[in-house]
Amino acid sequence: MAVERPDLGLPPGSLVYVGDQKPTETSLSIIGYDPIGSWTKTAATVEELLSYRNDAGITWINVNGLDDTDSISKLAKTYGLHNLSIEDILNTEHRPKVEAFEDYLFIIAKAITWNEEQGPEYEQISIVLTNNTVITFQEHPGDCFDAIRKRIEVNAGRIRKMGSDYLAYAILDSMVDEYFKTLDKLGQRLEEYETQAVDETGRDFLKQLQFVKQQVLGLRRIIWPLRESISTLQRLDTEYITEELTPFLKDLYDNILQCAETIESYRELIVSIMEVNLSSVSNRMNEVMKVLTIISTIFIPLTFVVGVYGMNFKYMPELEHPLGYPVTWGVMALIALGMIAFFKRRHWL
Incomplete structure (x- = not known):
């Protein structure tokens, strides 16, 4: 789908939404927790949202929908975000990256879900990490973070005993888990094409295979930059990443590396299927x-x-x-x- 670029020609830091879909209505929610307890609230305005902040523990602010640029800008400026970071949040076509600022750590990643008819679907997730707060910006309502919210609610695992950097890690890890599910679905589809390669002689087969090839290339453009971003997180010398998180980031890097290797094997498999079909x-x-x-x-x-x-x-x-x-x-x-x-x-x- 063609992407309109209303930001072209504007000065850097201009707060304009860029994406291939119409932005959804903005909604605000906040989760606060510490080793003793947790709570969840929704808010109609940024002022109401900020009144719920948990200064004694960890705060997770989630922004669903990027339609209300004024509220997003107001929230971002409250936490000292640079205008270029806010611009990147509103540009949903941005590649995954990690940037370290004096007051926060800024991460852009892509969530991937599988649609049985269309294949992989993408959503940009922007993560802002400070000393005791994590802010996530999502394009649409609905995500793969329900398991994290449940762990916070019932105090399962170590999430309520760790800092905000562990919460940011858990969010990234949850997205990478969804990558594996999508790659498994794509692998099953390629196995079907592989068994049909010898018998199919029509153009429709090659069209379908070419469509899957484009999907694989789209996944590659997301997974490889995220691999670089996780590697950057491991090497960063910043107060926002503690020593306790090191083994978890290493595990996360191993997982994303496995996804990257799977993507490369899929590319080779598609070429092999095409060669077998053309040879047949x-x-x-x-x-x-x-x-x-x-x-x-x-x-x-x-x-x-x-x-x-x-x-x-x-x-x-x-x-x-x-x-x-x-x-x-x-x-x-x-x-x-x-x-x-x-x-x-x-x-x-």
């Missing part, structure tokens, strides 16, 4: 040409015999012989049968 079509065409060539070869001597006796010479004894006609047919039949026997002996038939 070519072999079928060769079989047809072989049959037509054999038929033509059989008729070459028969055409010669017919041509000789079709000449209008006056003195041709065979023409007046009473057995001339059946003998000619017999000779022609023997020639044809002899050639067929020869072709079979040579395994050409």
Whole structure:
């Protein structure tokens, strides 16, 4: 889908929404927690949202929908976000990245979900990490973070005992888990195409395979930059990433690396399927040409015999012989049968 770029020609830091879909209505929610308890609230305005902040523990602010640029800008400026960061939040076509600022850490990642009809669907998730607050900006309502919210609510695992950096990690880890689900679905589809590669000879098969190839390339454009971003997070010397998070980031990097390797294997598999299909079509065409060539070869001597006796010479004894006609047919039949026997002996038939 073509993306309108209303930001082109504007100065850097201009707060304009950029995306391939119409922005959805903005809604605000906040979760606060500490080792003792947790709570969840929604808010109609940024002022109401900020009044719920949990200064004693960890606060997770979630913004669904990017339609209300004024509210997004007001919230961002409350936490000292640079105008360029706010611009990146509103530009949903941005590639994944990590940027370290003096007052916060800024992460852009892509959430991927599987649609049975359309294949992979993408949504940009922008994450702002401060000392005790994580802010997430999403394009649409609905996400893959329900498991995180449940763990916070019931105090499962270590999430309520860790800092805000662990919450940011958990959000990224949840997205990467969805990558695996999408890659599994895509792998199943490619396995089906692989079994059909030899038998399918129509153009529709290649069109479908080309469509899947485009989906794989789209996933690659998301997964490889995120791999670089996770690697950057591991190397960052910042107060917002604690030593406790190091093994978790290493595990996350291993997972995203596995996704990247899977994508590369899918690219090679698609090329292999195309080659097998084209080879199968070519072999079928060769079989047809072989049959037509054999038929033509059989008729070459028969055409010669017919041509000789079709000449209008006056003195041709065979023409007046009473057995001339059946003998000619017999000779022609023997020639044809002899050639067929020869072709079979040579395994050409």
